Amino acid sequence: xxxxxxxxxxxxxxxxxxxxxxxxxxGEWVALTGPNGAGKTTLLRILATLAQPTSGSVRLFGLNPRxxxxxxxxxxxxxxxxxxxxxxxxxxxxxxxxxxxxxLNDSAARxxxxxxxxxxxxxxxxxxxxxxxxxQQRLALARVLLHAPPLLLLDEPYTGLDTFAAEExxxxxxxxxxxxxxxxxxxxxxxxxxxxxQRALILQRGRLIHDAPLGERAAFPALYRQxxxxxxxxxxxxxxxxxxxxAPSxxxxAPSSAPLPGFWxxxxxxxxxxxxxxxxxxxxxxxMGVFAVLALLIFSFALNMxxxxxxxxxxxxxxxxxxxxxxxxxxxxxxxxxxxxxxxGMLLTPVERTAIFAGKALGNWLLMLVVALVLWLLSAVLxxxxxxxxxxxxxxxxxxxxxxxxxxxxxxxxxxxxxxxVLxxxxxxPLxxxxxxxxxxxxxxxxxxxxxxAGGDWLRLLVVYNLVAVAVALLTFGYVVxx
Amino acid sequence: xxxxxxxxxxxxxSVLLFLAALGMVFFYAPREATMGDVQRIFYFxxxxxxxxxxxxxxxxxxxxxxxxxxxxxxxxxxLASAEVGLAFITMTLLTGMLWAKPAWGAYWIWEPRLTISAxxxxxxxxxxxxxxxxxxPERGARFAAxxxxxxxxxxxxxxxxxxxxxTIHPQLLSGGEMAITPPMLTTLLVSLAAFTVLxxxxxxxxxxxxxxxxxxxxxxxxxxxx
Numbered sequence: 106x107x108x109x110x111x112x113x114x115x116x117x118x119x120x121x122x123x124x125x126x127x128x129x130x131x132g133e134w135v136a137l138t139g140p141n142g143a144g145k146t147t148l149l150r151i152l153a154t155l156a157q158p159t160s161g162s163v164r165l166f167g168l169n170p171r172x173x174x175x176x177x178x179x180x181x182x183x184x185x186x187x188x189x190x191x192x193x194x195x196x197x198x199x200x201x202x203x204x205x206x207x208x209l210n211d212s213a214a215r216x217x218x219x220x221x222x223x224x225x226x227x228x229x230x231x232x233x234x235x236x237x238x239x240x241q242q243r244l245a246l247a248r249v250l251l252h253a254p255p256l257l258l259l260d261e262p263y264t265g266l267d268t269f270a271a272e273e274x275x276x277x278x279x280x281x282x283x284x285x286x287x288x289x290x291x292x293x294x295x296x297x298x299x300x301x302x303q304r305a306l307i308l309q310r311g312r313l314i315h316d317a318p319l320g321e322r323a324a325f326p327a328l329y330r331q332x333x334x335x336x337x338x339x340x341x342x343x344x345x346x347x348x349x350x351x352a353p354s355x356x357x358x359a360p361s362s363a364p365l366p367g368f369w370x371x372x373x374x375x376x377x378x379x380x381x382x383x384x385x386x387x388x389x390x391x392x393m394g395v396f397a398v399l400a401l402l403i404f405s406f407a408l409n410m411x412x413x414x415x416x417x418x419x420x421x422x423x424x425x426x427x428x429x430x431x432x433x434x435x436x437x438x439x440x441x442x443x444x445x446x447x448x449x450g451m452l453l454t455p456v457e458r459t460a461i462f463a464g465k466a467l468g469n470w471l472l473m474l475v476v477a478l479v480l481w482l483l484s485a486v487l488x489x490x491x492x493x494x495x496x497x498x499x500x501x502x503x504x505x506x507x508x509x510x511x512x513x514x515x516x517x518x519x520x521x522x523x524x525x526x527v528l529x530x531x532x533x534x535p536l537x538x539x540x541x542x543x544x545x546x547x548x549x550x551x552x553x554x555x556x557x558x559a560g561g562d563w564l565r566l567l568v569v570y571n572l573v574a575v576a577v578a579l580l581t582f583g584y585v586v587x588x
Numbered sequence: 589x590x591x592x593x594x595x596x597x598x599x600x601x602s603v604l605l606f607l608a609a610l611g612m613v614f615f616y617a618p619r620e621a622t623m624g625d626v627q628r629i630f631y632f633x634x635x636x637x638x639x640x641x642x643x644x645x646x647x648x649x650x651x652x653x654x655x656x657x658x659x660x661x662x663x664x665x666x667l668a669s670a671e672v673g674l675a676f677i678t679m680t681l682l683t684g685m686l687w688a689k690p691a692w693g694a695y696w697i698w699e700p701r702l703t704i705s706a707x708x709x710x711x712x713x714x715x716x717x718x719x720x721x722x723x724x725p726e727r728g729a730r731f732a733a734x735x736x737x738x739x740x741x742x743x744x745x746x747x748x749x750x751x752x753x754x755t756i757h758p759q760l761l762s763g764g765e766m767a768i769t770p771p772m773l774t775t776l777l778v779s780l781a782a783f784t785v786l787x788x789x790x791x792x793x794x795x796x797x798x799x800x801x802x803x804x805x806x807x808x809x810x811x812x813x814x
């Protein structure tokens with residue numbers, strides 16, 4: 106099921122994994138342990154297809170993750186340090202979103218028993234932000250089990266759980282293992298954890314220094330200390346590891362799933378999730394809208410223009426205001442994904458990277474359009490101008506569309522940097538120059554009553570900008586989200 | 589051995605070419621009839637603009653190659669070219685402003701070519717700021733590569749958008765013929781060669797510096813891992 110050959114993962118000069126050779130068969134329960142920074146999480150992330158090895162080969166279910174990522178991800182459930190749940194959505198909305206990402210047909214029938222198992226049925230409509238740590242962990246496990254994966258990857262699943270919750274988790278995992286699931290469970294402490302793993306792996310400084318049957322559970326902590334202190338294993342690595350067992354006859358019952366959801370269904374799922382979160386919080390729209398209105402009021406007060414002078418200045422004022430307001434929304438939109446681990450959650454599903462980008466960009470586009478409409482209406486009042494001419498709609502759609510596409514791509518970059526929100530406008534605004542020039546000129550032409558034909562060249566430039574932006578963004582977004 | 593030769597040959601050639609270019613700019617090229625001696629700045633202005641744009645193109649190529657191949661050398665090439673290019677495009681702006689004051693009566697006018705140089709300068713600065721704000725080396729290199737590509741492809745669009753405004757910039761070509769005399773053209777070509785070789789020498793030195801930084805980081809990591 107899992108084959109690692111000489112796998113090394115480096116982050117610059119630091120090597121998190123060094124030449125790891127490993128085979129895990131179907132139905133095994135493997136405990137992966139080692140001191141902090143040994144490389145356990147990196148190994149699990151490579152198994153979950155979230156990271157690629159720097160060298161060496163990985164095969165999962167007999168497939169190469171680079172070529173069959175979506176197919177492999179359908180068969181893996183990964184419980185990370187973080188719950189990868191959206192706090193601004195309810196438990197049911199979270200599970201429904203992930204069910205759509207996995208293309209599950211019978212999501213309602215699948216979600217109900219999982220919520221029951223997680224003892225969250227009564228609170229299924231409450232926002233996850235209101236849950237305790239234990240409740241969130243139970244819901245996270247429900248998310249992992251949603252698509253009944255035959256391989257479960259668990260990274261420190263006992264962290265933050267009390268004794269009773271830990272016992273419940275062990276019982277649940279034992280049940281899954283009994284049903285034929287393969288489990289790889291990472292932990293750095295053995296005290297108080299009683300999971301019945303069959304095989305123990307010890308990593309130290311990225312090297313696999315011990316790979317043997319677990320043996321007597323109570324004796325393992327002493328063996329672990331000895332192996333880590335000596336930095337080598339007696340018996341040597343891979344000695345005495347039993348041959349991978351045959352896949353059990355009672356494999357976990359997979360939920361009925363259609364072929365992978367189409368591109369636009371994936372986009373729709375992400376868009377619906379973002380809009381639902383926005384309905385609950387209203388944080389993006391309110392931040393962008395209030396900023397835009399304030400900026401326009403200040404411009405109106407400071408410029409104090411009417412008539413022809415206003416007609417010449419207002420297009421620039423409108424698009425500049427919109428450009429600055431947009432950076433607030435874009436920053437927050439991607440920071441929300443980053444903060445909750447939502448982007449990582451999506452990357453664990455078979456959803457295409459381009460669909461993630463399109464979903465996020467569409468959501469940002471809709472928000473910008475709403476803010477633009479508010480700005481246009483307010484401008485008509487403050488500057489006493491007729492702003493709605495035939496032909497204004499395509500200018501608005503193309504202007505905000507190109508902005509949302511480039512902005513979403515750059516926000517995905519900026520959110521991973523130290524400067525974050527501060528850096529986004531610095532990166533984004535120079536790229537928007539042709540878009541802003543064209544949008545301002547086209548808007549100005551329309552406002553001066555020159556008709557749609559007057560803005561023809563600028564509209565063409567906006568179309569070209571949008572096409573180029575979409576093409577480049579779709580080609581490069583995968584590189585941005587790859588670890 | 590070859591590296592050592594290239595190591596001193598490029599800077600030496602650059603110095604020789606610069607001496608030749610300076611000599612030609614001040615003693616060979618004729619005094620321009622309308623603008624006078626201030627026109628001589630043109631030989632540095634055009635040459636630095638050419639290298640500044642070429643450096644951006646090299647960053648674009650390095651970025652594409654890095655995303656496709658993943659080899660650190662391409663990332664180093666993109667990074668080094670952007671840093672060296674920023675120095676040249678800064679020079680373009682400064683010489684442009686020095687020229688603009690006596691020629692147009694103001695240091696800065698929103699003239700298309702000056703504006704596109706300013707846009708390029710801002711893009712270079714943004715690229716450098718992005719590189720400085722990244723921690724994860726591999727991921728950071730990918731981010732920078734994506735930005736290098738997006739930034740480069742927007743430059744022609746910026747150019748068209750800005751160009752549709754009226755230009756007052758002197759034209760090299762006028763009615764299909766060169767607007768400068770043959771000695772001026774020869775001086776310009778020597779100046780272009782001098783700046784291009786200087787760019788290559790600086791690029792090589794910056795790449796070498798980055799490789800040595802990598803080697804040092806690897807040594808430190810090995811020492812900590814031992």
